[in-house]
Amino acid sequence: MEEFLTLFTRTHKLLAAASDEAMGRHGVRIGQNLILEALWETDGLTPGEVAARARLPITTPTIVNTATRMEAAGLLTRRRDPNDGRLVRLYLTDRARAAQQPIQEARRRLEEHATATLTDEERDHLRTALLKVIQQLGADQAGPSGG
Amino acid sequence: MEEFLTLFTRTHKLLAAASDEAMGRHGVRIGQNLILEALWETDGLTPGEVAARARLPITTPTIVNTATRMEAAGLLTRRRDPNDGRLVRLYLTDRARAAQQPIQEARRRLEEHATATLTDEERDHLRTALLKVIQQLGADQAGPSGG
DNA sequence: AGAGAGTCATTAGCTTGCTAATGAAACCGT
DNA sequence: ACGGTTTCATTAGCAAGCTAATGACTCTCT
CATH class of the missing domain: 1.10.10.10 (Winged helix-like DNA-binding domain superfamily/Winged helix DNA-binding domain)
Structure with missing residues (x-):
C-alpha cells in the first residue's frame, strides 16, 4: 500500500513547488x-x-x-x-x-488555497494528525532507547 | 501563522529521514x-x-x-x-x-509507526485531507487558466 | 536515399539538504 | 602567559531534485 509515505511526499512536493514559485515572484x-x-x-x-x-x-x-x-x-x-x-x-x-510583507502574504494565501476544499473541521483534523505524526517521529530522534 | 506549510515540511522531513534510515539498512x-x-x-x-x-x-x-x-x-x-x-x-x-521484501516491509512498518497514535478514523481523515490538498494543488499545475 | 524533424538519454549547472572535516578564535586551568 | 579544549563558521563532498542544453539515434517525407 504505502499510502501515507507516498501521499506525504506528493503533498510536500506540490506545496514546495507552489511555495517556491510564489516566493520567486519576490526574488x-x-x-x-x-x-x-x-x-x-x-x-x-x-x-x-x-x-x-x-x-x-x-x-x-x-x-x-x-x-x-x-x-x-x-x-x-x-x-x-x-x-x-x-x-x-x-x-x-x-x-x-x-519583501517581508508580500512574501508572508503570499505564503498565507498559498496555505488558504491548498486547504480551500477542506472544511474547518477537516482542517483541524489535519493539523492534529500532522502534529501527532511529528510527535511520534520526533520522539524517536530525541531518544529511541529512553522512555 | 503559516501552520500548515511548516507542519507539512516538518512531517515530510521526519518521514524522509526515517525512511532513508530504514532503507539504508538494506543498502x-x-x-x-x-x-x-x-x-x-x-x-x-x-x-x-x-x-x-x-x-x-x-x-x-x-x-x-x-x-x-x-x-x-x-x-x-x-x-x-x-x-x-x-x-x-x-x-x-x-x-x-x-531487497524487495525487506524494504517494502520496512516502509510498511514505518507507516504504521508514524501513524500509530492516530485512531482509524483519524487516519482516514488524514488520508482524505491529503488527497484533497493534492487534488487542489495538482489542478493548478494541470491548467491554472482552465475551469 | 537523404534531410529535417522528432524522440530519447545524458550532461551541465543550479538549489537545498545532510554529515564530517577544517581552521580560526576564545576560554580555562595552571 | 601559555597549552589544551571548546565553540564557532566554513569547506568538502555527497544525495536528490529541478530546468535547459546536447548529442545520438530514428522516423518521415519527398
Whole structure:
C-alpha cells in the first residue's frame, strides 16, 4: 500500500513547488525562507543562532551556504562580530526587509488555497494528525532507547 | 501563522529521514525507491518509462542520475535496446531483487509507526485531507487558466 | 536515399539538504 | 602567559531534485 509515505511526499512536493514559485515572484527562493523569518524577527543573528531559532530543524552548514547565495543576491550582508571573532552576524538589506510583507502574504494565501476544499473541521483534523505524526517521529530522534 | 506549510515540511522531513534510515539498512537510499518500485514491477524499463510510471512525478534526468549511482552500487545494469539505439533499458541485479521484501516491509512498518497514535478514523481523515490538498494543488499545475 | 524533424538519454549547472572535516578564535586551568 | 579544549563558521563532498542544453539515434517525407 504505502499510502501515507507516498501521499506525504506528493503533498510536500506540490506545496514546495507552489511555495517556491510564489516566493520567486519576490526574488526569493524557498530555501531562504527560514533565514528570512529568523532575521525578520531578529536581525544580526549568527548562522548558528538562525539554525537554532528556525521553525524547522536545519543545520548550520545549510544556513551558511544559503546565506552565501543570499549575499550574492543582495538580500543580506555578513559582518564579523567585533567582540567575538568567531561569530559572523547576518544583516538583512532593505530589499530583504521590503519583501517581508508580500512574501508572508503570499505564503498565507498559498496555505488558504491548498486547504480551500477542506472544511474547518477537516482542517483541524489535519493539523492534529500532522502534529501527532511529528510527535511520534520526533520522539524517536530525541531518544529511541529512553522512555 | 503559516501552520500548515511548516507542519507539512516538518512531517515530510521526519518521514524522509526515517525512511532513508530504514532503507539504508538494506543498502538502498531513499531516492532509489521510485526506480526500484518501477523495476520490481516491470524490469527492463527505460529511464523515461520509469519516470512516467513512478508513483510520484519525477523527471527523467533525476532517474538517470540516480540510476548511475545505483549502477555503481551494484543494484542495476544498463543495456542499450537492440531495436532502438536511443533507448537504454535498466535491469535490476539479484541484489536489488532480494531487497524487495525487506524494504517494502520496512516502509510498511514505518507507516504504521508514524501513524500509530492516530485512531482509524483519524487516519482516514488524514488520508482524505491529503488527497484533497493534492487534488487542489495538482489542478493548478494541470491548467491554472482552465475551469 | 537523404534531410529535417522528432524522440530519447545524458550532461551541465543550479538549489537545498545532510554529515564530517577544517581552521580560526576564545576560554580555562595552571 | 601559555597549552589544551571548546565553540564557532566554513569547506568538502555527497544525495536528490529541478530546468535547459546536447548529442545520438530514428522516423518521415519527398
